Amino acid sequence: MVATKPRGKLTTDAPLAPLVWFKSGGTAQWLFEPKDVADLQDFLAGLASDVPVMALGLGSNLIVRDGGVPGVVVRLGKAFAKVETVDETTLNCGGGASGILVSSTARDHGIAGLEFLRSIPGTVGGFVRMNGGAYGREVKDILIDCDVVIRSGEIVTLPVRELGYTYRHSDLTDGSVVVAARFRGQPGEPAVIQAEMDRISAAREASQPLRSKTGGSTFKNPDGGPEMPRAWELVHQAGCRGLALGGAQVSEKHTNFLINTGEATSAEIEALGEEVRRRVKEQSGVELQWEIQRVGKA
Numbered sequence: 182m183v184a185t186k187p188r189g190k191l192t193t194d195a196p197l198a199p200l201v202w203f204k205s206g207g208t209a210q211w212l213f214e215p216k217d218v219a220d221l222q223d224f225l226a227g228l229a230s231d232v233p234v235m236a237l238g239l240g241s242n243l244i245v246r247d248g249g250v251p252g253v254v255v256r257l258g259k260a261f262a263k264v265e266t267v268d269e270t271t272l273n274c275g276g277g278a279s280g281i282l283v284s285s286t287a288r289d290h291g292i293a294g295l296e297f298l299r300s301i302p303g304t305v306g307g308f309v310r311m312n313g314g315a316y317g318r319e320v321k322d323i324l325i326d327c328d329v330v331i332r333s334g335e336i337v338t339l340p341v342r343e344l345g346y347t348y349r350h351s352d353l354t355d356g357s358v359v360v361a362a363r364f365r366g367q368p369g370e371p372a373v374i375q376a377e378m379d380r381i382s383a384a385r386e387a388s389q390p391l392r393s394k395t396g397g398s399t400f401k402n403p404d405g406g407p408e409m410p411r412a413w414e415l416v417h418q419a420g421c422r423g424l425a426l427g428g429a430q431v432s433e434k435h436t437n438f439l440i441n442t443g444e445a446t447s448a449e450i451e452a453l454g455e456e457v458r459r460r461v462k463e464q465s466g467v468e469l470q471w472e473i474q475r476v477g478k479a
Contacts, residue, residue, distance in 0.1 A: 187224045189215040197245045204394045206245025206447045209254035217260050218360050226334025234356040238307035242397050247447045248478030255358050266290050270367055276306035276360040293369025296377040300385050306359040312346045316381055321346040325363040332356035349401055349472055390432045394441035399454055400469040412469055413437035416457055419464040426453040
């Protein structure tokens with residue numbers, strides 16, 4: 182499958198459950214942790230074109246099905262987690278850097294407007310691909326451009342206008358890996374920025390089951406403007422708060438979160454989500470769309 186031996190770490194039949202928030206699911210046929218960008222480029226260029234490739238960040242918005250993921254799962258390590266200033270309002274961030282690191286670095290350099298990244302439990306690569314957002318802001322509001330290694334091994338720089346951003350979606354092709362991105366904020370006072378980060382952190386702690394095995398927001402908020410109930414409200418109105426299936430449960434604390442109460446399989450978690458969708462459709466007529474990504478074989 183691999184034309185040349187990579188310099189990074191390549192593992193066969195690698196368990197993915199320890200790497201995702203739900204702590205469930207099967208193995209990756211291959212797990213590749215590249216040493217640097219050139220290593221990733223060489224690896225993808227030498228990989229048979231019919232082998233699927235998937236990037237994995239912190240695994241917070243993901244159900245890995247129990248049959249595992251065919252092909253290669255790429256996980257960016259510490260070499261991709263650097264965050265540096267470009268100028269007084271711009272950061273250059275590696276694709277493996279966490280939202281917490283990006284927002285904290287912005288604070289330390291007096292760059293405001295990136296505080297919401299503190300609440301996104303993922304990496305730059307993941308939330309650039311998914312147009313991650315929270316508390317009224319999205320990645321499209323701060324992104325200048327990003328460096329992407331595409332499936333052929335080539336590296337391209339894409340400005341935000343070419344990413345086709347919509348709600349929790351971009352037009353990035355399958356098999357491409359975001360290895361860096363530039364974010365722009367505005368000048369701010371570190372103490373004020375920290376206060377906003379503290380507010381966001383406290384709001385998350387109060388409303389979300391952060392101590393549970395979960396995957397973040399399960400369903401997208403429906404279109405329809407401020408008059409349309411949010412996803413959690415529709416789930417609550419359908420009587421699904423606390424609904425359980427095997428070891429999977431709808432959170433009592435926040436109904437747009439599914440949790441693994443112990444030893445749930447990914448099949449149970451996904452089936453519970455589908456049952457919630459069915460009940461919401463029956464009760465309100467709204468067809469909820471998954472926000473959590475579901476990958477692999479059942």
